Amino acid sequence: AVDLRTALTLPADEALDLAPGLVIDCLVRLDELPTSYGYLVVREGQYMLRINSPDEGGQFAFFVNLGTWEPRVTSPVRAEVGVWYRLRAGWDGRQLTLEINGVRKTTQRAGLAQPSTGELRLGTVAGVLDDLRITNPRPPLLRIAALQQDRAILRAGQDERLYATVENIGTFARAAAAELAGEPGFTVAEPARVELGDLAPGESRLVEWRVRSAEEATYTAAVALMTGDEPVRRVGRTVSFFAEPLMPRPPQVVLDEPATTWYIDSRDGDNNADGLTPATAWHDFTPVNDRTLGPGEQVLLRRGSVFTQELRLRADGAADRWARLGTYGEGARPLIRRDWRLDQRCVLISNPSYLHITGLTVAYAGKGLIVQDQGQGRRGLVIEDCVAHHIEGLYRTGAHGIPEWAGLAGAPGDTATHSAGIAVLGGRPRDVLVRDCETYQCSWGFFAMGENIVVDRVFCHDNIVHNTSPHPAMVQISRSWLTRSLFHAAGWHASAGTMGIMLVNPEGFVIRESTFRAQPDSGSHDQGGIDFENEGNGTLIERCTFEHNAGAAVEVLGLQTPQPRAVEIRGSRFIQNNLAHKLGPSEIYIWGQSPNPEVCCSYGVIEGNGYTLNDGVSWFHNDVPELAEWIERDNTGYATPAELRAAMPLNDHPVAEAGPAVWGDQATIALAGAATDTDTPVGGPLALRWEVIEGPGEATFDPPNAAAPAVTLSQPGDYLLRLVADDGDLWHADTVTAHRLPAGAQTARAWGWATNLDKEGWTDADLGTTLQVFDEQAWPTRAEPIRYVAGGYYIVALDASTTGHLLSPADLNLPAADVDSVRLRLMNSTNATTFRLRLLTDPAAD
Structure with missing residues (x-):
């Protein structure tokens, strides 16, 4: 063990020079917290393992010098006195890693190590260092940042170009080569192996290949980097090809000959019956839960039924005989309504193949309709004509702000970590269609991932949930589509920002004829239309409309991981976005506030669009044009939205207005x-x-x-x-x-809170809730007090309050003697057992 109060130095040694593969592993115990920076292991001019100053948070951090010292990797673990910490810090040429007692954090960090003749120093800080091991193999190390493509959408039956820059970031490499390989159906024109010759440290070569697929398909392409015949590194990515004409090809339901059908009726059913006819229907899900539906088998729920239980099914249908979860009878679609608890779920479908889900409503739970592929790569799923609402609360740990939900987690059995109204997730779902569905008042309207995912004619709107409503999301999708859908206030309030939709790592994705509008200003970050969060290759946005969003219509982020590449935005309308002057402020924004070339690597084409700008908002802003290479051409500005619509007459969504709430004591x-x-x-x-x-x-x-x-x-x-x-x-x-109303009853005054965020004159006070900050967890967040109107409810959270109250100044204009009754409709999730209603009278009145 080494006492770190006095610095211990070792002379310069080439074996300690910074190189990819460097790992520092040690045990550390502090006797006192440092008042400034606490240095543990430092190689002068090359790398540094330290404790950040108290002003920076006092966490452990690791740096390498690649011309600059930032960005660092910082562990969420704060140093404490008397605790033994196992620290493992490393750099592999592309990213920094810091692991503290099993808690691992990474940061993108690529480049060339700076030469140094500096000594190695241990300390100084009040503490003990033990079991120090520095591993530094210093091999030649070839890398490519990405295997790139010329255009957003690769076409089947055509030659396409893939290319990459091979760089040596290690020691001298002799006889370097790069070889591209694919899967059956993915053809690489000769030569698949490209000889690069000798590469000195820091030297690079551009390589390219011509590739082809005869049909629409998704492949894994891999580049093997070699010195001689010795493999150095293998870099793979998903490559998607689309067929002509460019249009979605969703799965088609086939169920010409149904097999066994089970009927469930919450009003008149009986679990002791056989469930095989409407007359002998079961009462609830108990007899059917955890059943696997085979080819042609169906579970049908009677319309007008209301179920308060979770439904759990598996499905193993066939391509020519799908299984089905649907409805029968007349009236309202069946409703699966839980108790509005964070730890509840409405429906869990596990590992389905060839399953059709239609006609359901799911509501009032932490999770809605969840379809989970547990790594089996199942294919064939259609979800259509379903409604999800009031699916709330799951976001970052603690963010919901509801005292009764403290310590609760989401329902187990799936990988959903957020409150999605409808979610398709897991291993690698394939051939999925979500169509004609509506989600509102959900923390995450919907969530989808997989291959050949088609989201068509989905209406995602008014997801007004305080603290936990960031956006719907499509994540790790390939050869997929988002078409003819409407996003209206699809997110509202969340500590890390809100958007109309978030995209993560799309690999071949078309967004067409969809509208992103009215993303509100809640004081959150972003608040725009489409968020390219990070990664991906090949996204085409065409014939879309972005209108009156508080933030940028399209933003390309990245932050700590690489931005998406090969994005094209064409033939779309941009109408007065960035009302709140968020990022840019511009209609389209390319992030680069921390100009790391490993992150700020996006490129694309913005062409043939029309726009009408708000004052102080620009059309396009690129923080780092020297790193993110975007082509902007043939885009036209218009003075008014009407002029833009006349010039670009895309079909707009119709407008349905159901009208004001109605009260009456008659049946009609x-x-x-x-x-x-x-x-x-x-x-x-x-x-x-x-x-x-x-x-x-x-x-x-x-x-x-x-x-x-x-x-x-x-x-x-x-x-x-x-x-x-x-x-x-x-x-x-x-x-x-x-x-x-009951016969003969009249309404003097009623409050339905039908307009989101409009309390209709009411106020609240003495609720006892305060701002909560959760900054010592992997995903920091905050929870603001809950006191708002949304989804037809006035929602307040109380905490240790005996005087919390709601107050309306409204005059009922009724003689006190004529007040017969006051009717309240509420849900009490607190531990209070009594509520008091007080009506104030005017003693001066007659």
Whole structure:
């Protein structure tokens, strides 16, 4: 052991020179915390393992000098007195790694080591260093930052170019070579092996290959880097080819001959029956849970049913006989409604093949409809005409701000770590279609990953959840599509930022004819349309509309990991975005505030778009044009949105307006809905339909396809009704509450809180909640007090408060003697058992 109070130095030694493969491994115990920087192991001018100053947080950090000392890698572990820490710090030529007692952190860091004749110094800090081992093999090390492509979308049946720069970041390399290999169907023109000759340290060569695929497919391409015939490194990536014409090819459901069908009816079913006919339906999910559906088998839920239990199924259908989870009967779609708890889930589908899910509503849980591929690479899934709402709370640990949820985790059994209304995730799902679905009031509207994922005609909107509503996401997708979808306030408030959608590592992705609009300003970061979070190769955005978002329409980030490459943005409309003057402020923003070439490596083409700008907002801003190579050409600015729409007449979504909430004591109540369409030629005739999403009985609309019909409610209570307007290409929906009162009852004043963030004059006080900060965890976050209106609820969180209250100044205009009753509809998740309602009277009134 070495006492670090007095520095111990070792003379310069070539064996200690910084090189890829360097690892420092040691034990450290502190007797006192340093008042400034605490140095542990330092090679002058080359690398440094230290404790950050108290002003920087007091964590362990590791640096290498590649011309500059930053960026460092910093562990989330703060140094404490009297604790033994096992530290393992390393650099492999591309990234820094720092592991403290098993907690590992990495940072992208590539470049050439700087020469030094400096000594190695241990200390000084008040503590003990033990079991120090420095491993430094210093081999020749060839690297490529990425295997790149010329354009966003590679076409089957055509020769395409892949290229890379091979760089030697180690010691002298003799007879270097690079060889590209693929899989069956992926053809590499000769020579697949490119001889590079000798490479001195820091020397590089450009290599390129011509490749081809006869059909639409996704492959793994791998470059082997060699010195002579000795492999040095293997670099692989996903390569996707699309067929002509460029259009989605989703899976097609085939179920001509159903096999066994099980029926479930929450109103009239009986678990002691056989479940094989509507007359002998089961009552709940107990008899069917954890069952595997075979080819042609079905589980059908009766319309009008409300289930409070989780549904769990597996499916092993066949390409010519799909399995199905669907509905039967008339009336409202079946609702799987949980207890609005963080640790609950509505539906879990495990390892499905050839499964069709249709017609469900999932609500009030920490997780909605979750489809989990447990690494088996299953294919064939269609989710359509499903609704998810009030799926909330899972984001970063502790972020929700609900005292009753403290310490709770999401429901086990899947890899979902966020509250997604609909999620397809896991190993490598393939051939998936999510179509005609709606998600609102969800922390993450939807989440999708896999190969040949098609998200079509999805309406993701008004996900207003305080603290935990960042965005929907598509992650690690290849040869996939997002088409004809509408994102309206798809995220709202989260400590790490909000966007219309987040993309992570797309490898061949087309976003077409979709709209991203009205991302609100909640004070969060970003708040724009499309977020390229990091990584990926080949994304095409075309014929899309970005409108009135608080942040940039498109932002290309990266931050600590490489930005996406080969992005094309074409033929799209940008209408007055970046209202809050966020990043840029510009319509399209390329990040580069920390100009690391390993991170700021994006490139692409922005061509043939139209835009109308807000004051103080530019069209395009690139922080690092010397690193991120973007071509911007033939884009046109217009003075007004109307001029832009006239010049670029893309089809807009129709607008359904379900009208104001209605109250009445009669069974039949008039609705005041409306629907409009731009009547753009690519759309069809506007079709309207109403349905009941939730309520105690049935709802009948007359006429059924009118915007403003009369609705007959079968029994008193509160009904959530939905109006859908569909032009055959795009659609939109809106909801309204209808309240049938007991016969003879009248409403003096009612508050339905139908408009998000509008408290309708109410105030709250003495709730007892305060800002919570969680900055000592792997994903730091914060939780602001919960006191807002969203999704038809006035939501407040209370903590150790005996005087918390809501107050309305509204005048009921009623003589006190005439007040017969006050009706409240609420959900109590606190430990309080009594509530008090106080009506204030005016003694001066008659």
